[in-house]
Amino acid sequence: MCATESDHDYPFDAAHTAASLLDGAGTVVAWTAAAERLLQRPGSEVCGRPVRDLLAEPSTWGAVLAQRTGPPEEVWDGTAALRRGSGDCLEVTFRVIPLHASAGEHRARFLLLGAPAEQDSKWRQDLAFTQELFLQGRIGLAVFDEHLRLLRTNTQLLPYTGVPDDLRGRRLADFLRAEDARTIDEKLQEVLTSGEPLVGFNATARTLDDPGAGRVMALSAFRLQGPSGQLMGVAAVFNDVTDHERARARLDLLHRATAVLSGSLSLTRGSEDLAAVLAPALGDCVAVDLAEEVFSGSEPAAVRSRPLVLRRTAVAGHAADGLRTGVIHSAQNAPLRAREGRGTLVTGNDAPSAGGQPPRWSEGVPAAHSAMIVPMTARGTLLGQVTVWRTGKRPPLDRHDLSLLEEIATRAALAVDNGRRYTRERLTAVALQRSLLPPATTDTPAVEAASVYLPTDAASGVGGDWFDVFPLSSARVALVVGDVAGHGLHATAMMGRLRSAVRALADLELEPAELLVHLDDLILQLTAEAEGVVSDEGAAQIAEYIGPVAATCLYAVYDPVTRLCVMASAGHPPPAVVVPNGTVRYVELSPGPPLGVGGWPFEMSEAELPPGSVMALYTDGLIERDEGDIDEGMRGLADRLLRADVLGRPLREARHDVVADLPPGRLADDVTLLLARTRLITEDSIVTWQLDADPVVVSDARHLVTRQLSVWDLDELAFTTELIASELVTNAIRYAGGPVRLRLIRAGALTCEVSDPSNSQPRMRRARSSEEGGRGLYLVAQLSHRWGSRYTREGKTVWSEQPLPLQ
Template sequence: MDSRPPFVDSAAGALLDADGRIVRWTREAERLLARPAHEVCGRPARELLADPAAWASLLAEHRAGRAAERSSETWSGTALVRSGRGEELGIVFQVLPLEDSGPGEPPGAARYFVLAAPAGLAAQWRQDQAFTRELFLQDRVGLAVFDDRLRLVRTNTHLLPYTGLPPDLTGRRLGDFLQAEDAEAVERHLREVLRTGRPLVLSSELVRTIESPRGGAAMAISAFRLQATDGQVIGVTALFTDVTELHRSGERLAVLHRATAAVGGSLSVTGTAEDLAAVLAPGLADLAVVEVAEAVFTGEEPAPGRDGRLLLRRTAVTGDADLLGDAGPEADADTEAAAADTRAVAFDTEGSPTTAGGAAEQPGAAPTATRMTAPLRARGSLLGRVTVHRAAHRLAYEPADLDLLHEIAARAALALDNARRYTREHRAAVSLQRSLLPPAQTETAAVTTASVYLPTDTASGVGGDWFDVIPLSSARVALVAGDVVGRGLEASATMGRLRTAVRTLADLDLAPDELLVHLDDLVCQLLVEAGKPGDDGDRPAGHRTGPLGATCVYAVYDPVSRRCAMASAGHPPPAVAAPDGTVEYVPVRPGPPLGVGGLPFEVTEVELAPGSVLALYTDGLIRGYGGDLDEGLAELRGRLARPGTATAPLRELGREIVVGHPAHRLADDVTLLLARTRAVPPDATATFSLEADPAAVAGVREKATAHLRAWKLEELAFTTELVLSELVTNAIRYAGGPVQVRLIRAERLTCEVSDPSATQPRMRRARLTDEGGRGLYLVAQLTGRWGSRYTRNGKTIWAEQDLP
């Protein structure tokens, strides 16, 4: 290893006698002035000057300086010399007096050794020296020089600006005074610099001393490799800059950004509180506790009690729950609340931030412990509080941490208030929608039904899904499922209008395709109304603000014929689970969604065995299984095909089908209507025809009475004879023949009279002088319900009587 000072190889040397003659001449001097030794030795040194006459002035400066400083003969200065190439060269020189005589010279002869270097190189040396000296004197930058084995060679006094360092670090390694993992992290960087020679620039590391492990300091480390003149690696120099405050400010800003993003992503009160706690621990604390006022969960405005205190529910706890035991005077109440989420704790409505000691924090005062509390306040209302805890071995909170907590709490409170407002509207929409839906379970002579409705819990609100079970004449039943496009209260209101329209149209006993045509006309009209300008005139014509349409499937099941006719307006096909366990989708040809207008609908008719389960649903069910409609249909088929479907209670079966559809993960409402079919036995019906002859009416009465006697319904014989007399007589008089009569014994006794006329009967109030016109009035008075419906060959008039 070359241990010579770095300037020795670059400085020229000459030995002068007492008279100023050159006695010796170094090789570096030969290279500097381009003059060989044999040419200059023995000559006066003044002849090397560019202007030999300047020699006198140099001597005068030396004498003046010596008298002023009263120093030794050491002499330094600058001069202009001429090289052997004829060039003028500025140099810096230093004259060193020698006491001893050289060989062959008389004792005591004065000699001088002169060192010289180019002026530019000497200036560079001085700059390097000043830079190194000042660098080690810096009080804001820690500087350390390590040897090739990473032992400290030299440091300044601000290597690590905190306590716990030994007084002398020379020869020590970082692991002798730093935490092992911190020392290893820094040395890993330094070894990489030694190995590759690539400088390290501002790598941030946390460093903690062994004696003071709490907190530590964040240091930005830069390093470069040291090499000797011969290229050998001799060590590495590292600069340590304390960026603790900058690092903490960056961490606080990152926590604020994460908290802002987290609490704004949910409209659930519980979800918002959980997201807030998850960001604060470990971002700002080892434990975060969020408590929310009870009223917020129901969408109400929080209000303190008579004692001025607000009832809170512990909603989210994230981190080390053992820290709750060190929370001070409120620890007992907090612990009880943590044991059961429904338990509440009292909280001062002022919402003052507190420390672990339980005292209110004074404005501008620094926290003295590792606990902070901030209120969750939005739009003038106190919604709750958030409390953060740090473990005892960590640094105490600073005023900036309290400011950060207040800022996060303010933003979280706005998110909570939005969630509260959404909860209120969502509950109102769900309540409205549920009030517009039929009972969850019904039972008729045709079917037994059960339904499941799961409203979504998203920001857009509940949808416009609906279903209905509508009793029709002759023991038949209509089953409906529909879905209004759009969400929220407006979708629910539109759904209510459509359900009412379907019920009204169903009372007319229209065929499924005809009913959908009328319903399509209604939706088109609603769209036209939605496109009109509002009262304020600000909305342009043609601008739609409400739902843009709907889908619907309408099915009519007849328990006498056991056939089901249905039509679809852009709705998913119903599924049929037969008693033998097979499951098929009805091959219904869906028409366009409601609101398109001008296109027909087709009727599909299938025969259903008694005990079959007919499933009507909205697309939220099949999309909820994963988003793919084909996969959703296959999943629904598989669930309906499970063993026991034919005998399972419909309500339990419905719950099993929708399992795995939690409300907070639904993209759309889930609606499912299950109907298990029944059949009217053949011996519970009676059908007979007659020609258009008034004399045949007596025979109809006799046959009807015989059937009622066989059914043990003698109590209804008189009324039935009277009703049939009026209806058959009217049919023969106004429609001609043939006339068909049918009796159906189901939940009620139904009397039907069918004729070839398409003219609907009309009940009117007869005057005293009228000889007729009282027939339908009597029928209406004697029966529970009556009506008429069109058929392919004319019409059917029916009347129902309750069974005894």
């Protein structure tokens, strides 16, 4: 009576169904082999017995019969618990089929079919699931045969324009675009071939009749096989995820736009990055226009009566051929609405123009069929606008696109405002720093100098690099390069203080090592002052902002008479020297600690420089690039000096070639380069006399000076120089003793210097009317352009300079 236990889900499979034949009295007449296997009872044991004897409880026979609700001639189903041959019970589902009585029979017979109740329940569940799955309308369901022809679909499968009502026997290529159908067919064929299910593959579905962008379908599929394993086809589930994908794409675009906007404070670069993100993701052409004032760090005036003057800062997209950057124009959207941060969405039908001319919003992009113009507003100030165009077969822009662009424009406005503020501070710092630096080119009798300063483009602002070239006594020249640690206005201000201090200390004619010691003490004092000024909260915050002061410095003095360059370094890299034979070497020096450490000595180094040599002093920003090796950076600098031909060209021209591969927008630190071509004062421009410490030689000194000036055709200076030499020689003999050396140097100015073995410095004072002396140095000061004294290894030298007459 009951079905065989097999691998088939259908409980009443004709080939394997458990069945028995009953007569009209309910006696088993026939028994199938499937029934024998299921109940473990042979036909000889069952046939001839009432069917009620098969029940686990024969007393429940009435309840079994009570399940029939119709007349006897109708088929009816029910459930019963049967006793198996092994003694256990089995719950079965049965079906009773009345059979017509044959000729000569008085009662009809019955065909009784049965199956395990669990198997029958599973089959009914599967059937209900399949039916409901094809009836639901939220996702598309399709069954393909082994040739990928549609066998069965539900109503939700691609309910779009151009899909036939009856899809049976059709292929996807019959109603989808060839490229879309081919993509889906390839994935379904992989499932058929490999048997591996496909889950969540996104494919675009565009019908042949629909000109739009189509829909994005999430495709899942699995292979179908028959009871014997034969291939029947593939079942596929199509889920429309177009809105989800568009929302995710918009969110991704918003994140990418935010990332590029936060990556730079440069107004131009930020605009270019934003335009590159929006095209072609949001439109075929994008233009970013910024107010003219923001490029100078100013805030655009809030004037509602006139449109904002904009500069086209960036364009992007394949349809941007008619647009170019740098164009000055007026804002195209309404000023009042723009200040609310709201954009305008327009299409070809929204703005018809007279005379067949394209509407103004499509100006520059005549092929556009829709556009969005969204202002960039921050703190109630209109800073610019973003315009997006669409062309070709892309669907027109809609309100969702406008909402997205408004959100992006809001963030872009904050980035522009931050960039404007940074530009203002940076321009202020650069202007301050450049005002504190000397001219870029300097020409002295000792050197021809030219410099380059490139401020960093980092968010922290300009740094504290500085350089200086200034004359010393006796035609010598001082060359200085330094770098204050940190960036910003405090570094620039500290740089100015250090440069002034170097000049003041240089007037004392100190040796380079001693000058750096005094400069180190100055920085320690400034640091102590910054740490001590904490009387109020504001001062404490300023002191914390500035922090400890540290700086590096290289101070060099070149003497064109001896060709010696004496230098000392406080943590600064050594200078490079290009000698006339075309080789480059770095001066060997022992750099001391950076300024601000304190308690360490500085060592001096000497280098003899042939005339025409070019010395390059620089800051570490020139050799420390991309965290590379400093030695490699120094080798690179040597190569650049040779490529720039610093020996054969004016330094004012060659300096730019040395730093040509250092664009300011990519610098991590300020770069300062000082080039100095050394000169030699020839012997015919120098004359030296050794004098005895005897007052009578003062007269001889006056005659020697007068005669030499006549040789040099400087008779105009004979009288003043004679008086200066007389006073200086007299003081040397009177207060220092001998020997006395008198020297004249003709180089840019006329220098008269007197050296003696005394270490006492001369001091100018105001003589009383009753005093006969004390007016010598006063007279020297009045007759000289400048004068002073310096210590030497043998004593001191007092010098005086006078400008040469114009030729």
